[in-house]
Amino acid sequence: MELLKEYNPYLSYENGELTLEGVPLKELAREFGTPLFVYSASFIKDRLRAYREAFPDALICYAVKANFNPHLVSLLAREGAGADVVSGGELYLALRSGVPPERIVYAGVGKTEREMLQALRAGILAFNVESFQELEVLSKLASKEGKVARVCVRVNPDVDPKTHPYVATGLKESKFGIDASEAKEAFRLARELPNVEPIGLHVHIGSQLLELSPYREAVLKVYELYRELKREGYNLELLDVGGGLGIKYRPEDREPTPHELAAVLNEVLTGFDGKLVLEPGRSLVGNAGLLITQVQFTKEKGGKRFAVVDAGMNDLIRPAFYGSYHHAVTLEERPERYEWEVVGPICETGDFLAKNRRLPELKRGDYLAFLSAGAYAFAMSSHYNFRPRAAELLVEKGEVRLIRRREDYEYVISPCF
Numbered sequence: 001m002e003l004l005k006e007y008n009p010y011l012s013y014e015n016g017e018l019t020l021e022g023v024p025l026k027e028l029a030r031e032f033g034t035p036l037f038v039y040s041a042s043f044i045k046d047r048l049r050a051y052r053e054a055f056p057d058a059l060i061c062y063a064v065k066a067n068f069n070p071h072l073v074s075l076l077a078r079e080g081a082g083a084d085v086v087s088g089g090e091l092y093l094a095l096r097s098g099v100p101p102e103r104i105v106y107a108g109v110g111k112t113e114r115e116m117l118q119a120l121r122a123g124i125l126a127f128n129v130e131s132f133q134e135l136e137v138l139s140k141l142a143s144k145e146g147k148v149a150r151v152c153v154r155v156n157p158d159v160d161p162k163t164h165p166y167v168a169t170g171l172k173e174s175k176f177g178i179d180a181s182e183a184k185e186a187f188r189l190a191r192e193l194p195n196v197e198p199i200g201l202h203v204h205i206g207s208q209l210l211e212l213s214p215y216r217e218a219v220l221k222v223y224e225l226y227r228e229l230k231r232e233g234y235n236l237e238l239l240d241v242g243g244g245l246g247i248k249y250r251p252e253d254r255e256p257t258p259h260e261l262a263a264v265l266n267e268v269l270t271g272f273d274g275k276l277v278l279e280p281g282r283s284l285v286g287n288a289g290l291l292i293t294q295v296q297f298t299k300e301k302g303g304k305r306f307a308v309v310d311a312g313m314n315d316l317i318r319p320a321f322y323g324s325y326h327h328a329v330t331l332e333e334r335p336e337r338y339e340w341e342v343v344g345p346i347c348e349t350g351d352f353l354a355k356n357r358r359l360p361e362l363k364r365g366d367y368l369a370f371l372s373a374g375a376y377a378f379a380m381s382s383h384y385n386f387r388p389r390a391a392e393l394l395v396e397k398g399e400v401r402l403i404r405r406r407e408d409y410e411y412v413i414s415p416c417f
């Protein structure tokens with residue numbers, strides 16, 4: 001298969017111009033300016049459908065952290081998804097975007113009382129509780145409010161997800177969840193505490209998992225615990241297996257599909273009669289999106305060719321933060337020619353988007369698209385160097401919608417006055 005289509009089947013060169021869902025991207029760059037995020041709605045819908053077909057009885061809760069644009073969240077909600085949130089802000093956003101509260105799960109090691117109250121009042125499906133103290137505070141708040149908090153205990157299964165250490169969340173030494181050895185004690189506490197109802201278990205071992213064996217290992221451990229707890233008389237109904245399915249970043253990456261994940265989980269979850277919850281983020285939106293940037297200058301220095309572009313680490317921090325690879329292509333189809341350092345305008349040597357990358361001849365004014373920029377890209381962007389954040393567009397079958405205006409200086413300074 002053509003490489004671009006392996007990233008996103010709606011991405012291709014037509015008459016020498018890069019297009020997404022039939023829309024020529026150079027026209028968008030000229031009309032809306034750069035840096036610019038462009039997402040494909042059909043890709044997102046197809047991905048959610050693939051999850052729903054692979055897991056027909058499960059609740060798919062989109063991990064809002066991957067991309068919190070409300071238009072994407074509402075698109076997914078209309079197609080039947082719920083939301084996995086990790087802050088009061090994400091909860092607000094999910095509700096504003098039309099996600100029904102009974103399809104919202106809330107994880108996070110540091111929920112504040114205010115956030116817990118917000119979720120109690122909204123009536124969410126479950127709190128994924130990460131500590132004994134959180135259980136106690138939740139019980140106190142729920143009692144005061146006259147509500148019952150449904151909780152899943154987030155279990156840390158001590159499994160190596162074989163991913164970047166910053167996004168490995170299921171190892172014993174990480175801050176997430178309650179150790180498997182203490183999970184039963186957490187259930188005993190939850191049973192004793194007023195206004196708390198333990199209804200299930202949650203596990204999320206990490207993000208960008210290209211291998212399924214760590215998933216298998218984690219879910220096996222947690223399902224074993226689930227069965228033991230049921231035998232001990234707990235009335236469990238939810239098993240939330242988190243997100244984490246990896247996507248193609250490098251040309252050689254092979255991403256696992258939801259069907260492959262289902263095959264692994266079905267083998268492990270024999271006799272499971274509760275409700276399965278999944279929390280995919282990156283695999284729903286990551287390869288839906290591109291970041292388009294324009295070359296400002298080129299120069300040769302220290303034996304290297306630099307292309308200085310108008311997107312920086314404030315727009316896409318993943319290369320600087322995780323050393324991540326994002327595949328880059330020119331918007332005009334041209335043969336690869338030189339090795340380039342593609343760097344941003346920010347005053348940090350870490351501000352690069354690509355290193356030693358074979359790309360076509362580049363000159364001032366050319367556009368580049370960085371692929372796999374739908375997840376943890378805009379969502380992790382910042383105003384560093386007082387740079388207003390980029391605009392976001394959603395394209396679908398030739399139609400274009402501006403789903404976030406480009407910020408301006410006045411917008412960025414406004415909270416100061």
Ligand SMILES: Cc1ncc(COP(=O)(O)O)c(C=O)c1O
Nearest residue numbers: 063204207243244279280281282
């Ligand atoms: C609790 C939880 N669920 C789901 C996700 C989504 O992960 P991914 O985007 O890799 O699918 C994350 C991401 O870190 C998470 O922390």
